[in-house]
Amino acid sequence: MAHRTIIHIDMDAFFASVEQQCNPGLRGKPIGVVGRGGRTVVTTASYEARARGVKTGMNKVEAKRCCPDIIFVETNNARYTDTCAQFVCLCRQFTPLVEVFSVDEVFLDVTGSLRLFGSAQAIARQIQQKIFHTFGLTCSAGIGPNKLIAKLGSGLHKPNGLVEIPRGAVPELLENLPVGALCGIGRKTEQKLAQMGITTCGRLGRTDPGVLRQRFGIIGELLFHMGRGEDDGPVVPLEETPAPKSVGHSMTLKRDITCRGLIAFHLLRLSEMVGRRTRNSGFSGKTVALTIRYKDFSTFTKRRSVSAPIRETRDIYHAAKNILSSIRLDQAVRLLGLSLSNLVGEPRQLPLFPDAQRRRDVTRAMDAVNNKFGDFTLTWANLRLLEERAGIISPAWRPDGVRKIVF
Amino acid sequence: MVVFLHTTVSVGAVFKHSGVVPRWFGYRGRKIAIQEITYSWKEKRGESTFLHFAVTDGTTLYDLSFQPERLSWHLEAVEDT
DSSP states (O other): OOOOOEEEEEETTHHHHHHHHHOGGGTTSOEEEEOSSSSOBEEEEOHHHHTTTOOTTOBHHHHHHHOTTOEEEEOOHHHHHHHHHHHHHHHTTTOSOEEEEETTEEEEEOGGGHHHHSOHHHHHHHHHHHHHHHHSOOEEEEEESSHHHHHHHHTTSOSSOEEEOOGGGHHHHHHTOBGGGSTTOOHHHHHHHHHTTOOBHHHHHHSOHHHHHHHHTTHHHHHHHHHTTOOOOOOOOGGGOOOOSEEEEEEEEEEEEOOHHHHHHHHHHHHHHHHHHHHHTTEEEEEEEEEEEETTOOEEEEEEEEEEEEOSHHHHHHHHHHHHHTOOOOSOEEEEEEEEEEEEEOOOSOOSSHHHHHHHHHHHHHHHHHHHHOTTSSOOGGGGGSOOOOOOOOTTOOSSGGGOOOO | OEEEEEEEOOEEEEEETTEEEEEEEEETTEEEEOOEEEEEEEEEETTEEEEEEEEESSSEEEEEEEETTTTEEEEEEEEEO
16 A cells, blocks of 8 residues: 555544533543433543543542542533534545544544645644634543554544654654554453463564464454554445444443343333434334343353344334243343344345334324434334433444434 | 523514514513523424523523524523523
């Protein structure tokens, strides 16, 4: 692949920074952004809170223990997702090749923009200035020959940092860098590599790829290249993102439940959420997967395929209930997840029976009302008994397409 | 503490090339002058778009929303800073 120049932009403590910008009374104070409801975790902590040991994923009790004067702020997903959509537009002023990696991170391939804007550093600085001027927020930028190195760079000097790692500097940088510092190597892979005596990227890049393939399968080859700082993955703009393989939603329940009737209520809500997004995106699916997490955090997923593609809420719900009835619940349930995969286009077959046609017409009418006035404006009577929950923004969220969830 | 309201309010605003900028609004019989717009964002509810403005009069934070199709303003929330 020809030499590329990639920039990674990472918003600094994004959710917390947005809340501090919104509310001057929170500026300079330790804050933790949390979900709604009692059983929630810190999704982002401000730098003031991080300095006191507060980490993402801590529950409120743990966070309070680290930082007794922490202020908890409820999440406002519409603020963050709209800000993301705006800063993506801002980045597109410099190149059309902008990939949304998550709600607060983007990659830019500026290889073709350097002649117009001068240098990657100049582009990154301009983006930082524009983001600060528009939103009052800071971001950190990493510049490198590929996405892996650019992302490594943005994390080296936060907040409001700008780090460029030239191609020639990559081997020296990676030599003693812990493998866990690379994006894509999580704790489990890090532990398995440590068992092989591989703790640094330098060592990883010198390991025989055959040995890595034997231990890790097909990703062994990828790990070898990562250890050497090699990554020829392209920057994929939104419009070229491949179609999703599944549509799913999950929810942490307000309290652990054992009652199957109550679980069924929540499954109906999840079925409606999955069904609506599937229908709005023009898909149907043949495999329903139910995920259950028990109160001890043990988690499992059970799948069932149906004979014909489905997209109606009732059909998804019945398939989910069938899966549930085949499971013996060993403990109280903490989290439920539902997804539809094996996606195909809209079904062309007209329903054979009047009843089925009527149900389809009802769904179409409900979707039309909810599309106009908002989700769950018109819904199943049972769901009125359930409280609304503010969802967490999934890492798969994107500002457009089927992965765009409106909060 | 945040108090959620979603109540219709009268707002004085300036329409510029860059959009709409609220300057004051009426609340509890008082005319509240906006000292600073601290943040703004868009929210979709169904097909409707709401433009939100987090504003402060120096002591209290307010969330004002404007719905362009209906030319209506709402006070969504109030929070002491």
